[in-house]
Amino acid sequence: MIRLFHVSDVHFGAEDRAALSWFDRVVAEEQPDAIIMTGDLTMQARSHEFAAAAKWLEGLGRPVTVEVGNHDLPYFNPWSRFVTPYKRYGRLERMIERPLDIKGLSIIPLKTTARFQFRLNWSKGHVSLRSLQKSLALVEATPADDLKFIVCHHPLVEAGTRTSSSTRGGRRALEALADAGADAVLTGHVHDPFDIAHQVGGRTIRMIGAGTLSERVRLHPPSFNEIRVEGRNFVTVARVLE
Incomplete structure (x- = not known):
């Protein structure tokens, strides 16, 4: 059995220290095959937040792949946001979209963040045709024969959570990915866990969202997902801090 820990929205700068310590203990005790981080490692994309995030991820001692979230793009420095948006990542940059060597499982990144959008709220999702x-x-x-997991920050379609993703181009992307043979889309952003099956063109594709390990909780306490894979079957268990 393959065991993945799917974690999201840690928001260093507003992280929940107790939740991080709990996650660290679970990783050390259970040694998952890999950790998938679906964005918003930081609160304001500051250099010291990225440094803290990199130290934390490296300290877990497991293979890690990271997708970028909207909070990981500079908000208060237009030059950095548009010209050098990833300059502050430092040593964390080598973990971004890092391939994972897991037999029978392919992890495929999809960018849902944008430096600019023609709407006021740039925190929402956007899937460009190029990214798709x-x-x-x-x-x-x-x-x-591989299971194919798409990894991105924003849910491609709404999942009934209190926070919305409003991802432009998301439904088109979900349909195209399902048609191409993707089995699941792993996301974050909304800070609440979910696992919803969508029927698209006769295929089933799962939308799986992780909660948060930050102080910015919504309906659920801090949590992460454990995904257990056996052959072509997989189940998701939301692990919640009590």
């Missing part, structure tokens, strides 16, 4: 085509090419290049 890049992910579809990666899906096509994976072994046919």
Whole structure:
């Protein structure tokens, strides 16, 4: 059995220290095969927040892959946001979209953040045609028998959570990914866990959202997802801090 820990929205700068300590203990005791981080590692994309996030992820001692969230783009420095948005990542940069070597499982990144959008709230999701085509090419290049998990920050369609994603191009992306053979889309952003099956063109694709390990909780306490994979079957368990 493959065991993945899917964690999101730690928001260093507003992190929940008790929740992080709990997660650290669970990782040390259970040694998952890999950790998938679906964005918003930081609160305000500051250098010291990225440094703290990198130290934390490196200290877990497990293979880690990271997708970028909207809070990981500079908000208060227009030059940095538009010209050098990833400059502050430091040593964390090598973990972004890092491939995971897990037999029978392919992890495929999809970018849902944008430096600029034609709407007031830039925190919401956006899947450009270019980003979608890049992910579809990666899906096509994976072994046919692999489970294919798409990893991005924003839910592609709404999941009934209190916080919305309002992802532009999200439904188009979900349909295209399902048609290409993707099995699940792992996301964050809304700070509450969910696992919803969508029927798209005769195929089932799962939308799986992780909660948060920050102080910015919504309906659920701090949590992360454990995904257990056996062959082509997988189940999601929301692990909640009590």
